[in-house]
Amino acid sequence: DIQMTQSPSSVSASVGDRVTITCRASQGISTWLAWYQQKPGKAPRLLIYAASSLQSGVPSRFSGSGSGTDFTLTISSLQPEDAATYFCQQANSFPLTFGGGTKVEIK
């Protein structure tokens, strides 16, 4: 199985800050990576697919980059509604696997 490692596990930032979350795959996955946002008590929501493509309806302050083994999710200007846990997921090979999650809190 491909292991997905996210860092940091949590981050606290102020409104307007730039926040970067990283995800590392245990082997190369090209750009077969997705990012999800999950708010407490809610289902995950697809934000980014194919490493850098923004899902329809997702604010443009969210962006993704990377290929191979190293990927990043960036929130360019953190908003109060962005408080959530973010997960990466490799879409390269079965079984599909997720990172452990990064909790983003607002200071």
Add this chain to the structure above:
Amino acid sequence: EVQLVQSGAEVKKPGESLKISCKGSGYSFSSYWIGWVRQMPGKGLELMGVIYPGDSDTRYSPSFQGQVTISADKSISTAYLQWISLKASDSAVYYCARRASSSEWFDPWGQGTLVTVSS
């Protein structure tokens, strides 16, 4: 609007059986893979398996093979996740989600079904 609606919360005893459901609407249910994802309390996401309702082709993640059964009834646009004998460690929220047409990410997701197994 593409939507997945799951069955309600369940409280069961160890050893009991359970089948939860996920009903799709707003799209051709037979033509998209559906995945089931487990989220244990305070933990991350784990893909259990996927099913193609068109022909019921099913794939299980190794950790879940033999532990659950995934099925679908395309005539009523519904996928299922079933346990024969529940354990306390099966307590979790279970999500269904539609896989993208030509890739392995999931959108949208159902609202989740909380399963509590306790004596």
